[in-house]
Amino acid sequence: MPRLREQQTWLASLVLEPERPADDRELLRHVAIANGSDARERIAVYVDGYPARLLEALDEAYPAVHHVIGDAAFGALVRRYAPSVPSGIYSLTDVGSELPRFLASDVLTARLPMLPDLAALEWCVLRAFHAHECSAFDATSLAHWGLDQWESACVVFQPSVSLVRSAWPIHDLWELSETPIASIDLEVEGRPQDVLVSRSGASVVCELVEPPQAVVVGALLEGLTLGDSLARLAVANEEVADVSGWFAAWAGRGLIAECRSDSI
Numbered sequence: 001m002p003r004l005r006e007q008q009t010w011l012a013s014l015v016l017e018p019e020r021p022a023d024d025r026e027l028l029r030h031v032a033i034a035n036g037s038d039a040r041e042r043i044a045v046y047v048d049g050y051p052a053r054l055l056e057a058l059d060e061a062y063p064a065v066h067h068v069i070g071d072a073a074f075g076a077l078v079r080r081y082a083p084s085v086p087s088g089i090y091s092l093t094d095v096g097s098e099l100p101r102f103l104a105s106d107v108l109t110a111r112l113p114m115l116p117d118l119a120a121l122e123w124c125v126l127r128a129f130h131a132h133e134c135s136a137f138d139a140t141s142l143a144h145w146g147l148d149q150w151e152s153a154c155v156v157f158q159p160s161v162s163l164v165r166s167a168w169p170i171h172d173l174w175e176l177s178e179t180p181i182a183s184i185d186l187e188v189e190g191r192p193q194d195v196l197v198s199r200s201g202a203s204v205v206c207e208l209v210e211p212p213q214a215v216v217v218g219a220l221l222e223g224l225t226l227g228d229s230l231a232r233l234a235v236a237n238e239e240v241a242d243v244s245g246w247f248a249a250w251a252g253r254g255l256i257a258e259c260r261s262d263s264i
Contacts, residue, residue, distance in 0.1 A: 114168035136254035151227035160199035
């Protein structure tokens with residue numbers, strides 16, 4: 001019998017290249033069974049089962065993408081994506097992690113350029129649902145902070161919090177994932193949307209935020225200080241808005257896990 005690594009590589013080749021059927025001689029070399037037809041039936045459980053499980057997992061993770069492109073196109077997309085599933089994945093929940101990146105160069109995106117961003121939003125929603133949240137930060141501990149402390153402050157959001165900025169109305173498309181395609185009349189050109197994703201209890205919340213808040217949240221999520229995050233507003237030609245109001249709202253909703261300053 002072949003070594004384990006060779007067995008794994010052979011089985012993977014059958015799963016990822018279903019158009020290349022194995023002959024009986026090849027099957028009997030790799031499968032510990034005397035009859036070629038029985039070996040073929042046993043291997044089919046894996047060769048057919050993996051794509052089916054992958055389709056189910058991606059359908060659960062990306063319902064809006066599925067809805068926009070339709071059943072046939074989604075099935076074809078899953079088959080194209082299968083070789084790009086990251087190695088070392090032990091949960092079907094994680095198999096779609098690379099789909100937004102994959103879509104950026106997929107043939108579908110030439111016709112539907114919003115797909116990578118829509119997929120990115122749906123992946124953030126899935127991550128938020130499964131995130132292990134921290135204890136909410138008590139903002140009253142910052143009452144004595146001065147300007148220097150706030151300038152150097154690092155705001156750490158809950159693991160569920162993420163931001164997707166898009167040139168397309170991805171929030172609207174996401175909300176229409178259960179609306180019949182024939183009933184959708186949505187203008188997509190020239191309608192950028194920035195979406196803040198978080199969790200409230202057991203529910204995932206996707207909310208539209210204005211560009212100034214999106215600039216600051218994005219910078220904070222990158223690990224920049226509050227002062228450097230606000231500086232980005234000037235670079236982006238965005239007006240400085242009610243930052244203290246944003247911070248109070250984030251803290252009040254439990255979106256902040258930690259806030260610290262090196263100036264203390």
